[in-house]
Amino acid sequence: MSRRRQANQAGSVARRMRALRGAASGVKPARPRPSREQRSAARREAILAAALDEFSARGFEAARLDDVARRAGIAKGTIYLYFRDKESLFQDLVRDMLTPVVGTIEAMGEADLPFRALADRIADFFVREVYETRRRDVIRLMIAEGPRFPKLAEFYYREVLSRIIAAMRAVLARAAARGEVPAALVDFPQVVAAPGLIAIVWSGLFERFEPLDVRAMMKTHLDLLLRPGELPCP
Amino acid sequence: MSRRRQANQAGSVARRMRALRGAASGVKPARPRPSREQRSAARREAILAAALDEFSARGFEAARLDDVARRAGIAKGTIYLYFRDKESLFQDLVRDMLTPVVGTIEAMGEADLPFRALADRIADFFVREVYETRRRDVIRLMIAEGPRFPKLAEFYYREVLSRIIAAMRAVLARAAARGEVPAALVDFPQVVAAPGLIAIVWSGLFERFEPLDVRAMMKTHLDLLLRPGELPCP
DNA sequence: AATAATTGACTGACCAGTCAGTCAAATTAT
DNA sequence: ATAATTTGACTGACTGGTCAGTCAATTATT
Numbered sequence: 229m230s231r232r233r234q235a236n237q238a239g240s241v242a243r244r245m246r247a248l249r250g251a252a253s254g255v256k257p258a259r260p261r262p263s264r265e266q267r268s269a270a271r272r273e274a275i276l277a278a279a280l281d282e283f284s285a286r287g288f289e290a291a292r293l294d295d296v297a298r299r300a301g302i303a304k305g306t307i308y309l310y311f312r313d314k315e316s317l318f319q320d321l322v323r324d325m326l327t328p329v330v331g332t333i334e335a336m337g338e339a340d341l342p343f344r345a346l347a348d349r350i351a352d353f354f355v356r357e358v359y360e361t362r363r364r365d366v367i368r369l370m371i372a373e374g375p376r377f378p379k380l381a382e383f384y385y386r387e388v389l390s391r392i393i394a395a396m397r398a399v400l401a402r403a404a405a406r407g408e409v410p411a412a413l414v415d416f417p418q419v420v421a422a423p424g425l426i427a428i429v430w431s432g433l434f435e436r437f438e439p440l441d442v443r444a445m446m447k448t449h450l451d452l453l454l455r456p457g458e459l460p461c462p
Numbered sequence: 463m464s465r466r467r468q469a470n471q472a473g474s475v476a477r478r479m480r481a482l483r484g485a486a487s488g489v490k491p492a493r494p495r496p497s498r499e500q501r502s503a504a505r506r507e508a509i510l511a512a513a514l515d516e517f518s519a520r521g522f523e524a525a526r527l528d529d530v531a532r533r534a535g536i537a538k539g540t541i542y543l544y545f546r547d548k549e550s551l552f553q554d555l556v557r558d559m560l561t562p563v564v565g566t567i568e569a570m571g572e573a574d575l576p577f578r579a580l581a582d583r584i585a586d587f588f589v590r591e592v593y594e595t596r597r598r599d600v601i602r603l604m605i606a607e608g609p610r611f612p613k614l615a616e617f618y619y620r621e622v623l624s625r626i627i628a629a630m631r632a633v634l635a636r637a638a639a640r641g642e643v644p645a646a647l648v649d650f651p652q653v654v655a656a657p658g659l660i661a662i663v664w665s666g667l668f669e670r671f672e673p674l675d676v677r678a679m680m681k682t683h684l685d686l687l688l689r690p691g692e693l694p695c696p
Numbered sequence: 697a698a699t700a701a702t703t704g705a706c707t708g709a710c711c712a713g714t715c716a717g718t719c720a721a722a723t724t725a726t
Numbered sequence: 727a728t729a730a731t732t733t734g735a736c737t738g739a740c741t742g743g744t745c746a747g748t749c750a751a752t753t754a755t756t
Contacts, residue, residue: 264721264722264734264735267735268735271735285610286610287521287523287607287610289521289523289524290523290610292710292711292712293711293712293713294711294712302736302737303736303737303738304712304713304737304738305713305714305715305736305737305738306735306736306737307713308712308713308714309734309735309736313712313713314712314713368609370667371605371606371663371666371667372605372606372607372609373521373606374666374667375602375606375666375667376519376520376521376524381667381668382671384667385667385668385671385672389668390671390672410685410686412682412685412686413682413686415678415682416678416679416682416683418657418660418664418674418679419656419657419660419679419682419683419686422653422656422657422659422660422683423652423653423656425656425659425660425663426652426653426656426659429605429659429663430652432605432608432609433604433605433608433609433615433618433619434615434619434623437616437619437624438619438624440652444649444650445650445652445653448646448647448649448650448653449650449653449656451644451646452644452646452647452653452686452687453686453687498700498701498755498756502701526744526745526746527745527746527747528745528746531704536702536703537702537703537704538703538704538746538747539702539703539704539747539748539749540701540702540703541747542746542747542748543701543702547746547747548746548747
């Protein structure tokens with residue numbers, strides 16, 4: 229009986245697909261076909277999403293792959309069809325989540341705008357696309373687990389952090405040449421980014437005791453660093 | 463029979479030790495034998511030191527109490543004579559290491575000095591007594607494990623962080639009243655402390671790729687925040 | 697001798713990673 | 727079109743190993 233259903237489904241799907249491809253005449257395209265590749269990609273995504281949940285809730289060591297599997301709606305063994313091992317899953321998670329934003333930030337840095345405008349845009353991008361998304365959890369995870377995963381820390385430094393630092397340095401150098409920011413800032417781009425990091429750490433530890441207005445903090449910090457002419461004196 | 467051998471060995475070791483001590487004491491007592499309390503305190507310290515090594519090398523979950531015991535030169539069971547369980551050991555470690563510095567910082571904040579002088583002193587204290595000591599590792603550990611130990615995060619917030627924030631806020635409010643710093647800074651003491659935190663996180667992740675000169679970074683940051691030339695307002 | 701401190705073998709729970717087997721889908725043959 | 731065959735994605739029970747915490751036995755102290 230399950231056999232029967234199986235044959236039916238297989239047959240009907242094949243027919244539908246062939247119909248779709250062969251003649252556009254089909255009255256109803258109805259079903260978006262689940263090609264093998266698509267299903268595979270979707271599954272990979274599901275595993276990564278579940279892994280992010282578990283890793284950020286319990287940390288790398290304490291997270292159980294049984295739970296990741298259950299959350300992704302698959303069996304544990306399936307994880308090993310997509311990822312070599314637990315550590316590899318973690319690394320791929322970090323890569324998939326963070327690499328994309330680096331390019332964006334590099335591109336933004338190239339725009340020829342007054343420093344303040346550029347800084348505001350990048351800060352806004354950070355809040356919207358990192359701080360207010362799951363990427364925040366990934367960065368928190370990197371901070372927490374990085375010291376114990378030298379390989380991962382190196383990958384992260386090479387692919388993410390050094391590129392962002394370099395981009396910021398270029399922006400700051402241009403701004404310093406125009407006299408928009410003190411030259412000393414070029415040596416420590418970290419100082420400019422500091423409030424973003426503070427916010428991520430703070431939110432993981434103390435949000436429930438004392439919420440933090442990230443946007444306001446970053447704005448305050450920029451105001452202080454930049455000194456727009458003269459500060460308004462009361 | 464293994465029973466017999468075991469008893470023999472144990473006996474011989476004990477006898478040897480007693481003989482050694484006895485012979486030595488024949489001529490010079492030399493050793494003021496440490497009281498029970500002293501020995502007990504020393505042992506507790508040894509366990510905490512070993513725990514810090516293991517926890518900061520492998521993280522809370524991955525650290526093995528067998529290793530802590532071996533490093534402290536005792537048997538695993540002994541740990542349980544001094545600490546209720548692994549988590550309790552961790553919590554006591556954090557408490558013992560960090561609570562003492564809070565009082566010092568609070569006291570320093572009360573000195574009636576120009577802001578810049580005060581800030582320099584506190585920054586220097588931070589570098590010497592936190593950044594360049596094992597306390598740095600404890601803070602790193604708090605950052606890494608805090609999100610998964612709500613109890614510990616709460617304790618840390620209550621006993622450490624909120625007190626430091628409060629002290630800084632008081633200092634900043636006084637300085638703002640004198641026009642030494644912009645008033646906006648009073649709302650975000652985190653911004654002033656940010657480079658210190660950055661340095662701790664950075665050292666754990668990227669020190670080996672790109673060393674960071676903490677003192678220089680903190681000085682740069684303070685210079686930028688304070689603008690000696692333009693402040694205070696006329 | 698009596699008491700306290702210390703030991704380390706042991707237990708029970710836990711979990712990453714494996715692999716023999718299942719079944720739906722794809723392919724080929726009729 | 728239908729049936730037969732092949733593929734490979736997927737499963738989940740199982741293994742081997744780990745480790746926090748316990749406790750009976752041993753050793754040190756008073």
